[in-house]
Amino acid sequence: MRCYCVTSHGQPLELKHQEVPQPQGTEVLVRVKAAGLCHSDLHIWEGYYDLGGGKKLSLADRGIKLPLTLSHEICGEVVAAGPDAGPVQTGMAAIVHPWIGCGACPACVRGEENLCIKPQSLGVMRNGGFADYVIVPHPRYLVDLGGLDPVKAAPLACAGVTTYSAIRKFGERIHEAPVVVIGAGGLGLMAIEVLKALGGKGAIVVDIDAAKREAALKEGALAAIDARAPDAATQIAEAAGGGARAVLDLVGATSTVTLALDSCARGGHVVIVGLMGGDITLALPIIPMRPLRIEGSYVGTLPELRELVSLMRDGKIRPAPVSPRPLDEVNEALQALHHGKVVGRQVLVP
Ligand SMILES: [Zn+2]
Numbered sequence: 001m002r003c004y005c006v007t008s009h010g011q012p013l014e015l016k017h018q019e020v021p022q023p024q025g026t027e028v029l030v031r032v033k034a035a036g037l038c039h040s041d042l043h044i045w046e047g048y049y050d051l052g053g054g055k056k057l058s059l060a061d062r063g064i065k066l067p068l069t070l071s072h073e074i075c076g077e078v079v080a081a082g083p084d085a086g087p088v089q090t091g092m093a094a095i096v097h098p099w100i101g102c103g104a105c106p107a108c109v110r111g112e113e114n115l116c117i118k119p120q121s122l123g124v125m126r127n128g129g130f131a132d133y134v135i136v137p138h139p140r141y142l143v144d145l146g147g148l149d150p151v152k153a154a155p156l157a158c159a160g161v162t163t164y165s166a167i168r169k170f171g172e173r174i175h176e177a178p179v180v181v182i183g184a185g186g187l188g189l190m191a192i193e194v195l196k197a198l199g200g201k202g203a204i205v206v207d208i209d210a211a212k213r214e215a216a217l218k219e220g221a222l223a224a225i226d227a228r229a230p231d232a233a234t235q236i237a238e239a240a241g242g243g244a245r246a247v248l249d250l251v252g253a254t255s256t257v258t259l260a261l262d263s264c265a266r267g268g269h270v271v272i273v274g275l276m277g278g279d280i281t282l283a284l285p286i287i288p289m290r291p292l293r294i295e296g297s298y299v300g301t302l303p304e305l306r307e308l309v310s311l312m313r314d315g316k317i318r319p320a321p322v323s324p325r326p327l328d329e330v331n332e333a334l335q336a337l338h339h340g341k342v343v344g345r346q347v348l349v350p
């Protein structure tokens with residue numbers, strides 16, 4: 001089988017030909033039908049996250065070892081299972097939950113495997129979907145696609161569940177006030193869909209790109225504000241009816257987090273998802289006095305992915321735009337993403 005691996009950070013993914021792996025123990029072998037290319041694949045490929053002030057978080061320090069097959073947004077068909085996997089329906093089309101933990105630590109026991117301290121995530125710590133086949137450690141990580149198009153559904157495993165999990169953190173607030181969504185790329189459009197599906201008040205979208213603001217309005221955003229306007233924070237606060245109650249920052253840069261905090265009403269809640277990087281200086285008394293809630297959100301849980309897939313199966317969430325490409329164009333796809341030339345999620349098809 002083919003797999004495209006990171007063998008050296010920043011260098012083109014290397015095509016390797018390997019034996020199709022045989023599932024052992026509880027493992028399941030999945031034939032890949034679609035594998036999405038995520039912005040975090042770029043970080044893994046580059047080998048670091050920007051912490052601001054010239055500091056970097058190296059992925060080697062997080063235990064990521066090369067060579068590694070990228071892609072954590074995988075849909076495929078179950079073709080074989082190990083002897084301890086229990087009853088497994090071969091031929092089933094499934095999306096794979098990639099945020100796999102050790103299964104034993106307190107986070108895993110709570111069902112928050114995405115917060116495990118010894119993660120086994122596919123396409124990050126273990127080989128992922130830019131290949132003809134992928135090994136999944138247990139059949140419970142497979143979510144039945146039930147007729148959904150694998151190419152359109154693949155981004156749910158990261159882009160979708162990340163957005164969904166972050167919006168769920170606002171709880172009842174989504175019914176009380178519009179959510180300010182910073183970043184109108186793929187995740188931003190998904191956020192508008194999720195808010196509609198959950199019966200929220202809607203989204204006020206903020207972006208520097210006029211075309212993306214336009215796309216967000218077409219998608220049903222209540223308002224679209226230019227993040228670079230000198231009075232952007234005032235405009236957001238006014239559109240939100242006297243300060244934002246809930247701000248979702250899908251960019252996570254110095255400028256966007258600053259804007260999020262400046263736009264908040266008293267008691268505002270900011271959830272940061274984006275990993276663009278940087279740092280901020282914050283006067284600490286502001287946090288208790290206003291009082292603000294600043295929370296991070298990292299991907300999502302298996303139950304959240306199941307909820308999201310069932311919302312799409314019920315037609316309550318429309319798939320985000322995707323650009324399918326053959327698997328052997330993965331390096332071109334990576335370059336296009338690196339240079340910001342991508343409209344819709346690129347999904348590689350073996
Ligand atoms: Zn991702």
Ligand SMILES: [Zn+2]
Nearest residue numbers: 102105108116
């Ligand atoms: Zn764990």
